[in-house]
Amino acid sequence: MKSEVFNEMKLPSLTGVELLKIRRSRIFWILLIPAVMMWFPSAMNANVNFIMNTYEVSPEYNYFIQGYMGMAWFMIPATLIICGVLLNQTESSGRGLLKCLSLPVSPARICLAKFLIMVLLTFEQLILSIAAYYGSAVIASKLYEYDFILPFPYVCRAASLIYLAALPMASAYWMISICIRTPIFSVGLGLASVVPSVLMLNTEIWYCYPMDYPFYILMTEYGKIAPEVFDTRVQLFPLLPIAIGVTLLCLAISCLRYGKAERR
Secondary structure (H helix, E strand, C coil), X not given: CHHXXXXXXXXXXXXXXXXXXXXXXXXXXXXXXXXXXXXXXXXXXXXXXXXXXXXXCCHHHHHHHHHHHHHHHHHHHHHHHHHHHHHHCCCCHHHHHHHHHCXXXXXXXXXXXXXXXXXXXXXXXXXXXXXXXXXXXXXXXXHHCCCCCCCXXXXXXXXXXXXXXXXXXHHHHHHHHHHCCCHHHHHHHHHHHHCCHHHXXXXXXXXXXXXXXXXXXXXXXXXXXXXXXXCCCCCHHHHHHHHHHHHHHHHHHHHHHCXXXXXX
């Protein structure tokens, strides 16, 4: 009877189980801290946005772009790296993974359920970053008597595109967390991959490097208010097919490798 119940467990049910596992974890604080770290200093130093730059970007737009630059380049990748490792370590104690794999449930399905939790956490950080932006913009507006607050539809659209572009990168970091079982090496490799992302963006093959995608989307938004800075068009080809291919490839490798050592 138990075997039939577990066999009938679909991906949404497994995702719900994985969500319960992290309910009492500290992952929420891992998502909240980067948002506060990026936006609170921005509010305290918002006066630097009044300095006219070469492209004459208005202070409120410059405030938004500069704040999300730190998120797109480092904070989003860093939180994805750490969340991936933590999700992969939820059964590390008491031979939990071995017990989990002993159940009549496909390891690939468990792997995909955990990745869906990673996607949900990315969405959660999107909400937190938008909330942190508006909180800091309100503080900055009161401190410097200037309206730094941008329209809600614009902020939601721009931030959502940045986080949507982070999903192929999330699949790559999830694959790394599974293939490299030692957490410190997995985190180290992930953080090392963040460093060359801006440099790769200036090459002709930038679209082959998924860590570039969030920063690329942000720069296209920058290009809309300062055309001299960056091309305002999102190059869907070859970006979109390669992004989909990278995501599927990383997930396929993750599913094949998940729990392989324990199944021997």
